[in-house]
Amino acid sequence: MKVLRSVLTLVCFPVCSALLPVSGLYGDTVALPCDGSSYRLTPEEKKIIQWQTARHRVLEFNSGQIHTYPGFKNRAELSRERMRDGDFSLILHKVTFSDQDIYECRIVDDNSYRKFLGDVKLTVLGHEDNISLCCGDPLSVPLRTQQAVELWFRPEGGESRRLCSVLDSTVTPDSSRLKVQDQVLKISSVRAEDGGTYTVQDSQGTPISTVHVTVGARSEVLTLRSGDSLTLPLHTAAPVEVLFDPAGSAQSPRVLLSSAGLPGPGYEQRVWVQDGSLTLRSLTPADQGSYTVRDLQGNTISTAIVTVTWGEMSSVSWPASVAVITAIVAVLMGAALGAVCCKKRWKMREERNMIPAESNNINIHKENGILEGSERLSDAVSLRMEEDYGIEIKIVPSGSSSPSVTAGIPSGTVIVKDPEQRTDSGYRSEGEEGEQPPAGEEESTVQELSGGSTPADPEDQSSLEEPLLSDSDRERHRQAQDESC
Numbered sequence: 001m002k003v004l005r006s007v008l009t010l011v012c013f014p015v016c017s018a019l020l021p022v023s024g025l026y027g028d029t030v031a032l033p034c035d036g037s038s039y040r041l042t043p044e045e046k047k048i049i050q051w052q053t054a055r056h057r058v059l060e061f062n063s064g065q066i067h068t069y070p071g072f073k074n075r076a077e078l079s080r081e082r083m084r085d086g087d088f089s090l091i092l093h094k095v096t097f098s099d100q101d102i103y104e105c106r107i108v109d110d111n112s113y114r115k116f117l118g119d120v121k122l123t124v125l126g127h128e129d130n131i132s133l134c135c136g137d138p139l140s141v142p143l144r145t146q147q148a149v150e151l152w153f154r155p156e157g158g159e160s161r162r163l164c165s166v167l168d169s170t171v172t173p174d175s176s177r178l179k180v181q182d183q184v185l186k187i188s189s190v191r192a193e194d195g196g197t198y199t200v201q202d203s204q205g206t207p208i209s210t211v212h213v214t215v216g217a218r219s220e221v222l223t224l225r226s227g228d229s230l231t232l233p234l235h236t237a238a239p240v241e242v243l244f245d246p247a248g249s250a251q252s253p254r255v256l257l258s259s260a261g262l263p264g265p266g267y268e269q270r271v272w273v274q275d276g277s278l279t280l281r282s283l284t285p286a287d288q289g290s291y292t293v294r295d296l297q298g299n300t301i302s303t304a305i306v307t308v309t310w311g312e313m314s315s316v317s318w319p320a321s322v323a324v325i326t327a328i329v330a331v332l333m334g335a336a337l338g339a340v341c342c343k344k345r346w347k348m349r350e351e352r353n354m355i356p357a358e359s360n361n362i363n364i365h366k367e368n369g370i371l372e373g374s375e376r377l378s379d380a381v382s383l384r385m386e387e388d389y390g391i392e393i394k395i396v397p398s399g400s401s402s403p404s405v406t407a408g409i410p411s412g413t414v415i416v417k418d419p420e421q422r423t424d425s426g427y428r429s430e431g432e433e434g435e436q437p438p439a440g441e442e443e444s445t446v447q448e449l450s451g452g453s454t455p456a457d458p459e460d461q462s463s464l465e466e467p468l469l470s471d472s473d474r475e476r477h478r479q480a481q482d483e484s485c
Helices: 002-017 080-084 318-352 471-484
Strands: 020-025 030-032 048-052 057-062 065-068 090-092 101-108 114-125 127-134 139-142 149-155 161-167 170-172 178-181 184-187 196-201 207-216 218-225 230-233 240-246 254-257 271-274 277-280 289-295 300-309 392-397 412-417 424-428
Touching: 020 030, 030 114, 127 139, 139 196, 139 207, 161 178, 170 178, 230 289, 230 300, 254 271, 254 277
Parallel strands: 020 114, 127 207, 218 300
Antiparallel strands: 030 090, 048 057, 048 101, 057 065, 101 114, 139 184, 149 161, 149 196, 161 170, 178 184, 196 207, 230 277, 240 254, 240 289, 271 277, 289 300, 392 412, 412 424
16 A cells, blocks of 8 residues: 555656646636647647646647637637647636636647646636725726626725625616726715725625725815805715815814804805705805815815905906007097098088089989979079078079079079088089189179079178189189098
8 A cells, every 4th residue: 555655656746746836817818838849840730739627628729720618618729829839828818716727738649649748727816906096086996707796895994895786787786876887887986985995706705806995185276266156075975074274364274064064153154065065155365275174083085275366357467458448449539530520521522512413404412401403494493492501592594694593594504602601513504515604703693592493682682792613713622621621
């Protein structure tokens, strides 16, 4: 009996001493080494390589073809390039805890003898990570499998408790904070009490993934305008207190929210808590400073440094504002003066632009009160004007030097005279030249018309009568009026 044990020891020692330990993480890919360098010159079509465990056949390479057995379909393979160099290593994808075993590598020679090349002990480990987060950050816990798993949580200094189970991206019990996507369990907006250890276990209770989470205080800097509201997330469902330390003040911090959930003194009408956040409304520059949220144990959950400005105009200097306003006022005043001047000039032009109608008809137009004659000069002349426009009308028959309003004038010239000496124009009937009276000769008849046309009384002649102007004199007078405008 002792001799048999000695023989077995001598036989097993070289075999057992060749056992290679290999470890891999759950869900990862591992390579189990096998040295076949002494067979690298063997043609590929004559190579027969086998991998197996004590309980399962894993893979066989025969006549250039690879065949995998149940439990290893689409997960086990050999590299053809490495086989040409004598490397017969087995490659396993997505290893699980059930893959832990001792794997043997053998080759079949020409005599159909299965020669042992080596064996490997595979150990599969769960993942372990350490994560540091701030209050309000999201937490991601990899599940690393599509199989049913359970998520356990152990807070710091507390006992483990089951949070949920996950199967096919379904979380039980349902929670608004938990969501599964791409084999990752996500927890939105972690709180101070979410710090601890999260463990993903398979159906046998073996840890697949372990995540140690530390949740620290959140710090941020905010710039708000006067009149805005400040919102501070509390990041916890437990009671907290909020303190305000005014900027540049040596006073003790003020209580913005007490541990009982009530606004502090002076903030009763400005502070309220809703949906896990504190809101301070109607900010003023006096609200600048540091805001701290802490739990009842005195641990800081979050800190916010707040600056309050007077609004958008505070970013623009006063000299620049004054310059812009002055420029706008100057442009508007210039535009107004230009409009007045142009309107006056246009009015004066229209006053003297009286256009005769066709076939000896007289039609004198003006914008505000029109003097117009609608009869032919060959008939009795009938002239009418608006009451609000006082001018004098002189009709000079052709070949005469004296004005006349006698009916039956075959042709002649109409002279329009502005009493204020602003315009002085003469128009002839279309088709006839008509002689102009001598420049120094006085007019014999003048009539002021306000309605119809009546004969003029010689006794009504006054000093308003002036010699008739020539065409060149009238044009110079017109230009002088334009320049004065």
